[in-house]
Amino acid sequence: MTYLTFGRTQCRVLWRRKQDTVNALLFFVMVVALFPLGINPSAAFLAPAAGGIIWCAAVLAILMAIDGIFKEDFRDGTLEQWVVCGLSLPVLMLIKVAIHWFAVVFPLLLVMPLVSEMLMLPSGSFWVLVATVLAGTPCLFLLGAIGAALTVSLKQGATLVILVILPFYLPVIIFATSAIEASQVGLPYIGFVAMLLAVSLLSLVVSPFMTAVAVKASVN
C-alpha cells in the first residue's frame, strides 16, 4: 500500500457510498429551510439569525457525516490493515479526514448561496460566511475523527461521539457566528476568522496523532 493508493481507494469508496454524503447535505438544507417556515419569514428576524442558523445546521450535518467514518473500516478489517501496513498511521488519518472534509464541505459551499438567500443574509456577509466555513470546518472534522476513532469499537458509538466532541465544537460555532454578526453590524471580523484558522491549525497538528492512537486502541 502507498499513500497514493490509500487516498485513491478512499475517494473511490466515498464516491460509491455517496448517498451518505448526500443525506448529510439534504439534512443541512432541510434544517435551514424549516426555520423561515417555522418561526418567522421576515427579513428583520432572519437576517441577524442567518449566520447562527446556517452554522448550527452545518455542525449537525458534519456530526452526522463524521460519526461513522471508521465504522465500515473497522467492520471489514481494513482499519487493522492500515495499522500494520508500515505507513505512518497519522498521515493516513490526515489523508482520510482531508478527503472527507472536501467531500462534505465542497457541496456545502455550493449550496451556500442558495441558503444564505433563503435566510436573507446580507450580501456583504456572504463572503464572511464562506471564510468561516473554510477556516472553521477543518477543525470540526479533525476533532470529530478523534471521537469517531475512540468509539468505533463500541455498539452505541454514535451518541457517544456526539457527547464526546460537541463541547469542543462550541468555540468554533461561537467564533464563526460572532464573525458573521460582526460583519453585519460593521465591526471588524478578521480576528474571529483568524481565531477559527488558529483552532483549525492547532487541531491539524494534534488530531492526526490522537486519531492514530485511538485507532490503534480500537483494533486491539
Next chain:
Amino acid sequence: MLFSASLDVSNVWIERSDRDLCRDLSFTLRAGEVLRVLGDNGAGKSSLLKVVAGAMTPLEGRIMFNGQDVTSHRALLQQSMVYIGHGAGLKSMLTIEENLLSYCPATSPEQMQSVLDILDLANHQETYVKALSAGQSRRVALARLWLSQCPLWLLDEPFASLDVSGVAVVESKIQQHINEGGMVLLTTHQALSSVVTRDLVLS
C-alpha cells in the same frame, strides 16, 4: 525470487482483559520455515499474531527482524510482511481488482489475471466484493499473499471457509513460498498434510 529473512521473538508477555495469554514466550523463524501456532479457542493465537504484526503492543518482549530490533519501530518489519487476520480487509463497495490494487499497486494486468485464474475467480474480476461468498472473499484476501512479494506471511486461520480445492491451492502456495526462502507464521484448526515445519503450542 529468493528471500532470506529471519524473525526472532523473545520473552513476549501478552495480556488481554487482565489475563496473561503468554509469558516469556520466545521463538525464532528462519527462511523456509512454517511455524504453526496451536491452542484452544481463546488461547491467544490471534493475539500473538497481532503482536508480531504490530496491531497490538505486548507488555514486554522484543522482536527482531533480520537482526534488527523492530519492537518500537515496526515499519521495517511491516513492509516485509503480509498479515491476514480474521477480517478480510476488503472494501465491499470496490471490485476484486480495485481491492487488490489498493494493497499491491505494482501488480501488472497479467499477474492479476493469473492470480484470479488460480483462485477460480476469473469471471468475477469486475464483481463488487459485497457480492462474493465468504469463501470467495477469503480467496481474494489470500490473493494478496502472492501479489505482494513479501518474505513473511502472518496468517490467522487462512483456511476458514475455504473449500477443499481452496485449501489445496493455498497449501501449495505456502509450499512454494517456503521453497523460495519465505517464512510463514500461521494459526489453523485444519489438519495440514505436509507444509508445517514446527508447532508452537499455547496453553
